[in-house]
Amino acid sequence: MEMKTALTIAGSDSSGGAGIQADLKTFSALGVYGMSVITAVTAQNTQGVFGVEELSEKIITGQLDAVFQDIPVDSVKIGMLSNAEIIQIIARKLRVYQPHHVVLDPVMVSKSGYDLLRPEAKAALIEHLLPLATVLTPNLKEASVLVGHPVETLSDMKEAAKALAEKGPQAVLVKGGHLQGEAIDILYDGEKWRTFEGKRIATKNTHGTGCTLSSAIAAFLAKGHSLEEAIQRAKQYIQGAIAHALELGHGAGPTHHFHEWYTATGSKQG
Template identity: 50%
Template sequence: MTTIAKAMTIAGSDSGGGAGIQADLKTFHQLGVYGTSAITAITAQNTKGVAGVYPLPAEAVVQQISEVLSDIGAEAAKTGMLFNAEIIEAVAGEIKKFGLDKLVVDPVMIAKGGAKLLQDEAIAALKRHLLPLAEVVTPNLPEAECLSGLQIVTPEQMREAARAIHQLGARHVMMKGGHLQGDAIVDILFDGRDFYEMAHGRIQTRHTHGTGCTFSAALTAELAKKTPLVQAVEKANRFIVAAIQTAPQIGEGHGPTNHWAVVD
C-alpha cells in the first residue's frame, strides 16, 4: 500500500487565490502531497491589494490544528501569515505538542501592496516562540532585516544576517535574494556552518504575488516526501522559477504565479 505524504499549512486565506493557504494547497497538490490547513486570518484582497484583514481567535486556530493532526497527521508543516503574538504562541504550542520537527517558517510580514500582515509586537513572539522550532526559515530580505536587525544590500550582508537569524534557533536559514539589485538573483541557504548558493536569472514580470508562500509550500511538500533539505530547497527553487516564468497573467495588479507549473 502506497503511503501518501501529508503536509499542513497554518496561514491566512487569500481571497484572490494567489497566496496564503490557497497557494499552499495548490502547490502541495501539484507536488503530489495531501494538504491540510489551519486558517489564521481571512483577508479580502485581489491582485491590486489587501482591503481587509480579519484574524481568527487563537483558540480557533488551535482547534483546527489539533483536529487535523490528531487524526490525519502531517510529515511536514509550514506557517505563513500569523498576524499577532497570541496566534504565534498558540501555534508554537501545537507544534511542540504534536512533535512536528519538519517545520518551515515563512515569516510573512508585509503584502506586495504594503499592507501589514504581522503586528509589530508579534515580531518578538515570532523570534522567541516559533523560530526555535523551525527546520528552516525562509525570509525575503526586508523580513531578514527585521529579524536580524541588520541592513542587507550585498550578498555578504545576506550571509551576516543568516548567521544572526540562525542564532535565534532555526536550524536552517534560507535567504531569498530577490530584493537585491542586478540581473541575477542569488539565494543563500545556511545550516549553521556552511553556505549553499543558488542563482538564477531575474524574470521581468509584475506577476509575482504569493512567491514566498508558493516557494515555502514547495519546500514543505518536498520535506514531507522526505527529500533531503538541500535537495528540497533546490527543487522548491526550480518550482517557483517555473511558476513565475509561466504566470497566468491574471488581474490588473500583481498577479499570481502558476501553481500548476511542471518541473523535473
C-alpha cells in the first residue's frame, strides 16, 4: 500500500500538545507519514508560552529543500511563522515545489495571549501565503486580525470568510470554536457556503486543538479526500480527541491524538 505523506511547517511546542508535535501525532494517528520543517522553538506548557526563539533563515531553507528534494509531499500544513522573512522563504519555496495541497493555519496568538506572529508580519502573510493556500483555517480571533474588525457571530464569520477568500486562497474555513453554543465552522470556496456543526464538549483541556484540526485536514487531503470530506473527517477526529483529552499539567491539558488507537487496544489513559 502506498504511504501518503504530509509536511508540517510550524513551531515546536516543548509540552507536546500543539505545534509540530501535535501535527506529527495527528499525521501518525490518521495513517499518513509525517515530516517537519521547524520554524521556531517555544518554551511552552499547558499554562502558556514563556519564550520563542526563531530558527535561522538558512536552516529553515535547508529543511525545506531537504524534504522536497527527496520525498514526495502530498500535502502541507503551515502553522506558526513568526516574522515576515520566514513567511517569504516559505512562500518562495512553495512556489518552486508546488505541493498539491496547502492548509494554512494562521497561528497568531496563543491561548494564554502570547503574540506568536509579529504585528508587522501580518501583511506578509496576507500577501505571500494566502494566495498559495488550498484552505485558510482562522479561528475567530485570527479572522478578526486578518480582516481588521471583530468577528463574533455567524454573520461576521460569513463576511470574514468572503473577504479573506478575495485575498487568494481557494477556500476559507472560519472556525467557530469560540462561539457560544455549538461549535460551528463555516467554509467558503468563492462560490458556495458549507456549514460544519460539532458538539461542544465541556472540558478545559483543549491545548493544541487548532493545530490538530488543520493537520487532520492536511492528512485527509493527502489521502485523496475532497476538501469538504477532509474537513468533515477532521472535525470528527478532533471531537474524539477533545472528548478523550488528557488531564496533564496545571493548565489546559492536551487533546488525545491517539484516542482511537488506545481504545482499540484496551490501553488505559491517565
